[in-house]
Amino acid sequence: MGWLSQVWIGRRAITPLVDLAALNRTRPAFAGALVLIVPVALLALVAGNLLGSAEQRIAIIFLINLIAVVANGLYSGNSGIMSFGHLGFMGVGAYLSAILTMTPEKKAMTLPNLPDFLAQAHMGLNEACLVTLVVIGIFALVVGTPISRLTGSAASIATLAFLVIVHSILNGATDFTRGSQTFFGVDRLVTLPSLLFWVALTILAARIFRDLPAGLEIRAAREDELAAQAMGVNIARRRLIAWVISAMMMGVAGAMIGHFLGAFSPKKFFFVDTFAILAMLIIGGIGSVTGAVVGTGVVTVVMELARRLEESPILPSLGLPQVFGLTQLALGLGILFVMYKRPGGMLGLAEVDDWFKHRFTRAAAKITSFVSEKRDGALVVENVSKNFSGLKALDTVSLELRPGEIVGLIGPNGSGKTTMLNAISGAVPPSSGSVTLDGVAVAGKPAFRIARLGLGRSFQNIRLFKEMTVLENVEVAVSASGRGGDIRAEAMAALEELSVAHLAERRAGALAYGEQRRVEIARALALKPRYLMLDEPAAGMNSAETQALMTLLRQIRDKYGLGLLLVEHHLELVMRLCDRIVVLNKGQMIAAGTPADVQNDPIVIEAYIGRAHSAHPSAWERSVS
Numbered sequence: 103m104g105w106l107s108q109v110w111i112g113r114r115a116i117t118p119l120v121d122l123a124a125l126n127r128t129r130p131a132f133a134g135a136l137v138l139i140v141p142v143a144l145l146a147l148v149a150g151n152l153l154g155s156a157e158q159r160i161a162i163i164f165l166i167n168l169i170a171v172v173a174n175g176l177y178s179g180n181s182g183i184m185s186f187g188h189l190g191f192m193g194v195g196a197y198l199s200a201i202l203t204m205t206p207e208k209k210a211m212t213l214p215n216l217p218d219f220l221a222q223a224h225m226g227l228n229e230a231c232l233v234t235l236v237v238i239g240i241f242a243l244v245v246g247t248p249i250s251r252l253t254g255s256a257a258s259i260a261t262l263a264f265l266v267i268v269h270s271i272l273n274g275a276t277d278f279t280r281g282s283q284t285f286f287g288v289d290r291l292v293t294l295p296s297l298l299f300w301v302a303l304t305i306l307a308a309r310i311f312r313d314l315p316a317g318l319e320i321r322a323a324r325e326d327e328l329a330a331q332a333m334g335v336n337i338a339r340r341r342l343i344a345w346v347i348s349a350m351m352m353g354v355a356g357a358m359i360g361h362f363l364g365a366f367s368p369k370k371f372f373f374v375d376t377f378a379i380l381a382m383l384i385i386g387g388i389g390s391v392t393g394a395v396v397g398t399g400v401v402t403v404v405m406e407l408a409r410r411l412e413e414s415p416i417l418p419s420l421g422l423p424q425v426f427g428l429t430q431l432a433l434g435l436g437i438l439f440v441m442y443k444r445p446g447g448m449l450g451l452a453e454v455d456d457w458f459k460h461r462f463t464r465a466a467a468k469i470t471s472f473v474s475e476k477r478d479g480a481l482v483v484e485n486v487s488k489n490f491s492g493l494k495a496l497d498t499v500s501l502e503l504r505p506g507e508i509v510g511l512i513g514p515n516g517s518g519k520t521t522m523l524n525a526i527s528g529a530v531p532p533s534s535g536s537v538t539l540d541g542v543a544v545a546g547k548p549a550f551r552i553a554r555l556g557l558g559r560s561f562q563n564i565r566l567f568k569e570m571t572v573l574e575n576v577e578v579a580v581s582a583s584g585r586g587g588d589i590r591a592e593a594m595a596a597l598e599e600l601s602v603a604h605l606a607e608r609r610a611g612a613l614a615y616g617e618q619r620r621v622e623i624a625r626a627l628a629l630k631p632r633y634l635m636l637d638e639p640a641a642g643m644n645s646a647e648t649q650a651l652m653t654l655l656r657q658i659r660d661k662y663g664l665g666l667l668l669v670e671h672h673l674e675l676v677m678r679l680c681d682r683i684v685v686l687n688k689g690q691m692i693a694a695g696t697p698a699d700v701q702n703d704p705i706v707i708e709a710y711i712g713r714a715h716s717a718h719p720s721a722w723e724r725s726v727s
């Protein structure tokens with residue numbers, strides 16, 4: 103059944119959003135979703151069938167909120183970009199589905215100017231939900247394409263602008279929405295079983311998405327965009343997928359609230375409810391589906407209590423003034439309190455299935471051999487320059503790296519070594535010059551494309567996805583490489599290669615320094631690159647660790663025939679490990695050759711230890727011997 107799990111486009115294997123190997127790794131997520139769905143359903147059924155109408159109302163509102171919160175969390179939580187705009191999709195979903203379920207006679211009276219195809223449409227709630235899903239999916243794709251290219255607060259502000267635009271359109275499109283007047287006459291078609299179906303689907307989709315390649319990669323980008331791109335993650339595309347799925351779910355939440363309330367106006371889908379939905383998400387824990395469920399439960403109960411208190415005769419009987427706006431006040435205080443005590447929300451990033459995930463992982467983690475495809479061709483850098491507002495960090499530097507070769511890039515602090523790695527890997531596009539990889543010009547291409555073409559790298563300041571496990575860190579690279587196959591097994595194999603497989607389930611940020619460096623190299627290796635660029639891999643290591651690293655790098659080179667470009671201040675390591683050395687100083691290449699050539703080059707000695715000491719090369723010799 104391998105053909106099912108891999109799609110080939112031209113010569114490239116594409117890992118589809120859902121494939122068999124990916125589904126296999128979602129077993130704990132599936133089980134975790136069930137652990138959430140079952141008690142939610144039981145609670146709702148008890149409240150809906152055994153208690154009074156007030157409790158039934160709360161149960162239904164809780165379930166609709168749950169769809170909205172989990173949906174918003176799927177985008178905001180996984181991408182790390184808080185969306186203020188999702189209520190816009192909820193609004194569109196409410197109006198569209200209401201128009202679809204209303205009888206033509208009713209529409210003739212309340213919405214006389216509707217176009218014919220909408221005026222005549224008449225369907226049940228579930229069919230209306232399906233149409234809403236499709237329409238909102240297309241709408242979200244169009245809107246999300248530019249938004250997904252933005253990052254951080256710019257993206258959040260864009261979602262806010264989207265909310266305001268949708269609100270204005272709902273107010274202005276009077277033929278469809280009755281404008282700011284109440285849209286009434288919607289049949290109250292929501293039943294507890296149908297609502298539970300959509301809730302279960304939403305929780306299942308959100309929880310499974312988190313562990314699919316798309317979810318894994320978007321979470322990696324949330325932790326560190328630069329590192330994710332260097333591992334081949336197409337961040338914009340992954341964000342767009344999350345945006346569209348979450349928007350579709352919001353549309354369903356809109357359809358449900360519309361058909362529960364029976365009447366609403368654009369105000370219902372604006373700031374107040376946006377705040378409430380975000381409060382539930384933030385209080386529960388924005389990065390976890392379990393958190394979304396817990397947050398929705400807690401906030402729904404607190405809001406209900408506050409609402410009753412607001413209306414209650416208890417306060418006047420005690421001689422206390424009635425407090426209006428108590429629900430908003432309670433939400434605001436709740437957010438402040440939780441943020442103060444637990445900045446990540448009640449659950450943080452934890453999921454209910456974390457407890458048994460470990461068992462599934464161990465069962466699934468069979469190690470396969472880790473063999474990179476050997477290819478010919480060189481990495482050629484020609485006359486590359488990089489200016490930073492007047493500062494020439496690189497000045498027409500050229501170098502070449504062939505498969506199976508280890509080249510050291512050395513030079514005093516600030517000489518342009520890291521800038522060179524950044525220019526080659528696409529993290530910082532060169533101002534001029536060319537970089538070719540196996541004959542393919544890559545200068546100026548996005549970093550994720552260069553990574554997929556066969557360039558792995560590590561960073562000077564370790565850039566692991568700290569909140570993810572060691573295994574997930576490496577899985578991101580395997581997944582983003584787009585070559586298909588068993589992501590988990592390949593990631594484990596890369597960890598084995600660096601002798602850190604025993605750390606697979608640990609949180610990457612909790613590892614010792616030397617371990618983190620190894621994991622970072624394993625992550626780069628998991629791309630199966632032709633060239634590996636390591637930025638100060640021995641920094642912070644003691645001499646035993648450095649020696650072990652040296653042996654390891656040599657083994658990797660010998661086994662896979664990789665070309666290694668090594669930026670390192672540890673000159674002894676460089677001299678013993680490298681076949682050739684390139685020396686930079688103030689952005690210019692001042693020497694290149696074998697370790698012996700470079701070691702005795704007076705220009706290099708002068709650059710390193712200064713003009714004043716150039717008469718005493720013994721200091722340099724000591725540092726390199």
Ligand SMILES: Nc1ncnc2c1ncn2[C@@H]1O[C@H](COP(=O)(O)OP(=O)(O)OP(=O)(O)O)[C@@H](O)[C@H]1O
Nearest residue numbers: 490493495513514515516517518519520521522562
């Ligand atoms: N993004 C940037 N914006 C402005 N200046 C930069 C930027 N990145 C690097 N520089 C400057 O470019 C020069 C080269 O920096 P680079 O980090 O490449 O040197 P390096 O040889 O790697 O130094 P080190 O050994 O200390 O890591 C330095 O003067 C640095 O301040």
